[in-house]
Amino acid sequence: MNVADLVAIDVHTHAERNDGEPQDPVTAEVLEAAGRYFGGSPPQPTAQEVADYYRERRMAAVIFTVDDEAGMGRRRLGNAEVLAAAEANPDVLIPFASVDPRKGKLGVREAREWIARGARGFKFHPNTQAFWPNDREFYALYAVIEEAGLIALFHSGTTGIGAGMPGGGGVRLKYSNPMAVDDVAADFPGLSIILAHPSFPWQDEALAIAVHKPNVYIDLSGWSPKYFPENLIRYTNTQLKRKMLFGSDFPLITPDRWLADFERLDIREEVRPLVLKENAARLLGL
Incomplete structure (x- = not known):
């Protein structure tokens, strides 16, 4: 990966299906609702399609799926295909794995296997x-990730997953405070921890944590920058300028749309390259 030639590093992208496999029906229903929430009908790319998309834009992408079989009842997509x-x-691709924490010792074993791969x-x-996240039942999993010197990325704040579905699809927002x-x-x-997304309705809490804890970063994915609250912009320009990371949440939001809206924000010129590439390159050790 030639970092100098990259326009940006997107730290938050999803592979939404496995190559040659039909879409899981629960996943299809959830993505349809998410499309209504975000507006439009986003594509459902494979990992290879994400690579092709970002190469065209001279960007790198952190890519992952989400293993939430226990919480959502949908079959997980393949970490193996992402890797x-x-x-x-x-x-162009930087692979993250996903392990359902509720798998206990099996999840810890799987984490070690994905790290080795x-x-x-x-x-x-x-x-x-x-x-x-702070249930000590899951601490053995974090210990494996910490021991390997890797990153844990946590969704934070509200979510488009389940939004508009009866009962929010059973998704409870409280867990992502x-x-x-x-x-x-x-x-x-x-x-190293990344809090994903502007953390509505807990934005101030996220900013306080990132200021207080040297190992916590924030990715700005999942929202168009034109909707960023004023305090998020202020901290991006000042105390957290070296801890804010560009993320789109592709395919739900495209990097093209995100970057166009970010260009219109009142962000200091010396801060823009930090957010778009330099902070991520340092955190990821590129």
């Missing part, structure tokens, strides 16, 4: 995986 695509496309971090979605991740950051100071 294989990253191995075949090392110029090249995972650079792990994605957690407390809403859809239906777990409290970032204050639960503050406990993890305190108990695992050697674990």
Whole structure:
């Protein structure tokens, strides 16, 4: 990966289906509702299609799926396919794995296996995986990630998954209050943590955590920048300028749309390259 030639590094993208396999019906229903929430009908790319898309734009992408079989009842997509695509496309893809924390010892075993196969971090979605991040039951999993010197990325704040469905699709927002991740950051100071998304309705909490904990970063995915609250913009320009990361949430939001809206924000010129590429390159060790 030639970082100097990259326009940006997107730290939050999804593979939504496996190559040659039909879409899981629960996943299809959830993505249809998410499309209404975000507007439009987003594509459902394979990992290889994500690679092709980002190569055209001279961007790199952190890519993952979400293993939420216990919380959502949908069959998980393949970590193996994500890792294989990253191995075949090392110029653009940075693979994260996903393990359902509720798998206990099996989840810890799986995490070690994915690390051995090249995972650079792990994605957690407390809403859809239906777990409290600070439950000590899951600490053995974090310990494995910390020991490997990798990154844990936690969804935070509200979610488009289940939005508009009866009962929100059974998804409970409470699990993604970032204050639960503050406990993890305190108990695992050697674990690099990314709080994904503007953390509505807990934006101030997320900012406070990132200021207070050296190992916590924030990715700005899942929202068009034109909707960013004023306090998020202020901290991006000042105290957290080296801890904010560009993320789109592709395919639900395209990097083209995100970058166009970010260009219109009142962001200091010296801060823009930090957010778009330099902070991520340093955190990922590129």
